[in-house]
Amino acid sequence: MSNLIQKLKSKIDALLFWQTPIGEILNKIYDLRLFYKYSFKKEKFKSKNSHKAYLTKQYHIIEKGMALPNPRLGFGVAKIETLIKLSKSYLAQFPEDELTLAIKSCLKEYILFNKTNNVDITTPFYKNIENFIHGTDYSKNTGGVRNVSKLDLAKKTNIDYASFAKSRFSIRDFDKSDLKISQIIKAVDIAKHAPSVCNRQSWKANIYTEKKQILNLLKIQGGNNGFTESINKLIIVTTDTKSFTIMESNQVYIDGGIFSMSLILALHSLEIGACCLNTCFPFTKEKKVKSIGEIPENERLIMMIGIGNLKDNYKVAISSKKKIEEIIKIS
Incomplete structure (x- = not known):
């Protein structure tokens, strides 16, 4: 019985320790240690997942740029050059996948967007893009932008x-x-x-x-x-x-x-x-x-x-919510 009491006391002491400021600090140290161990720095990847995350981040910047009300012609030159360079590095290690196809699809639309707006696409920058995306199957348009109809959206959100x-x-x-x-x-x-x-x-x-x-x-x-x-x-x-x-x-x-x-x-x-x-x-x-x-x-x-x-009938906590005045702040 004394051993059981001792074990129970140890568990309680351990639980109370983690509720102290020191316990909280140790948890934060563990949190940051894992983050810095596995997170990536610019163009420095510790894993395939990090490389994919960076490429996704980069090409999504191009997508967002084309989705603006009035995109600036020829925007994102430095970012696109980096995207192509690191995409080539990725493809040198791993086979073509959905991510790289989405990147190429996005870049194809980028060229089309600029060409449609009478930008000179015969420069080395655009040739570099065309060389990178050449020979890609675009049967599935997985990157870039698409038009959405407000009327069509209204039908889908009619609930x-x-x-x-x-x-x-x-x-x-x-x-x-x-x-x-x-x-x-x-x-x-x-x-x-x-x-x-x-x-x-x-x-x-x-x-x-x-x-x-x-x-x-x-x-x-x-x-x-x-x-x-x-x-x-x-x-x-x-x-x-x-x-x-x-x-x-x-x-x-x-x-x-x-x-x-x-x-x-x-x-x-x-x-x-x-x-x-x-x-x-x-x-x-x-x-x-x-x-x-x-x-x-x-x-x-x-x-x-x-x-x-779910059962046919079941009980739930009422879980009363705050008044809206306690939540919103209008400036």
């Missing part, structure tokens, strides 16, 4: 979104039936259209289906007491630090949070019950989650989402 959004609650009482993986994948496919910094899409949705593994992960999370056994599947949302660069350590969590909310709403649209479970725990627990969940060190935990099929 009562206010009622939809306000009908979402965290579910802690799921049906016992098995949730189909195909439905979860469908929700992720919807959620991936969430915005991200320079379209880098750094997020991952780790889906767990084995009950024992789910229970072990939920035990570490610790905030699911009373409905643990009810959870049918578990998603852990993470973001890849290899996709970020200097001054973007906070963006790891911003992008991950945006995707998480997009996923929650996508699950709701498919009538899948979901409960957000925070990952606000010490890095020692994060390491355990990564070990059990087979998550690489370079990925940071954003949240766990317990999911399952």
